[in-house]
Amino acid sequence: MKKPNNATAGSSKTKFKEESEEDNKTTSVTSSEEEEEIERELAEITFEDLLKARSDGSHLVYRKNSQEKKAGRANKNRPMEVSAKKPVSRFREVVQAPKRVVRDPRFESLCGNLDVEGFRKRYDFLFENTLPAEKEELKKQLKKTNDPNAVDKLKKRISWIDKQLRFESTKSTDAAILAEHKKKEREAAKHGKRPFYLKNSEIRKQRLIEKYNKLKGSGKVESFIEKRRRKNAAKDHKYMPYRRPNNNDQ
Template sequence: MEQPRRTLAKSVNTKFEDPESSSSSEEDDEEEEEEIEQQLADVTFGDLQKALSNGSQAVCPNPKEEKKGRRANKNRPMEVSSKKPVSRFREVIQAPKKVVRDPRFESLCGTLNVDGFRKRYDFLFSKELPAEKEELKKQVKKSKDPEVIEELKKRISWIDKQLKSESAKRTEAAILAAHKKKEREAAKQGKQPFFIKKSEIRKQRLIEKYKNLKESGKLESFVEQRRKKNATKDHRYLPYRRPDHPE
């Protein structure tokens, strides 16, 4: 006896689409594609590579994120939300920062040429300071105020120190230049150069000083002043006699 065949009923959901709704959905899809293309046009190449490598970074920016407002001009003040409390140390006026440069350590200022600098400003030590010293001496003679006289004497003392220091520097520079010239000539002949020490420069400077004093006839007075000065220094270290000590 043949069993009746069992038929499985399948539920088939049939959808009837309206041609007008299908056309509107296609237009929406096209608009979405155009928006995506515009968003991708603003994405950098580095972000695209990161997104393709691991997929952790979103390529398209999130439309929900609020864009930070930018100033039309950098000199205008920033707009701050009134909901947030203002900091006590808030910078009210955004003034441009001043960049201070030290010409001694800046490569933009070039290197220092000591010889050229000394030649350009030689008039200060040869004319200006000696003339100022003579004028100050005249003012000391005319003035009767002790405080003014004291200030004038301090200025004269400072000028003397500057002239003395510049004279010593010139002598040392001349000794060093003569030594370099001598060593260059020796190096041309195949000899090893010798670099002079600062102590040797000071020694030669003293020799030049004594030579100049001897030529001008002031050597004896200078030696006598130096002897008295050294005797005064040595006298401080001598033991004193006690008052109760018998003679």
């Protein structure tokens, strides 16, 4: 009757021995891996650094920090230990989608180079015909309507058109001045002279001279000066100090 008990005891002993042998194997594997890791780290350190570390005792701290920072597995069959302080990303890339490339036509050589003169010649009809005709139509609508919201929208649109027309006229004048200057400089370069490039301040000065000559030819110089004087006076009037009311004068 005691034979089965001996058999069970023997089987438990053999299981315990097998488990202890496996644990010994895992500990031996981990110790050998740690030794190999230490040997690799020591191989990368110079002899001078080793002497300094031994002299001040910092090699012990280095070993301790390296062991703390080491993130690995005690056994290859175990999962990797990851710090719980680092949050896990909510998004996971399941499908490798192609990266979307956004191109700006202003800075891409594939779209060609911008021809400013050609662009101005092609779309010159907008500033010569389309916008002035739209401005006249808006003025007619402004006289007919009485709705304050509609009046506000029409006035904003008219002021925007005026701004665009002024800007384009300034740009066209500057382009004409620059083209004339380049033509003169090419002729001078043929005779061996060095080219002179106009600054923006010089272009602005010549533009004002041309504007003055046009006003003088049409006889509108005085009216233009008076209009500008009233405009500047209205600006200065905003910053004029007012005399505080005195109670003694009342």
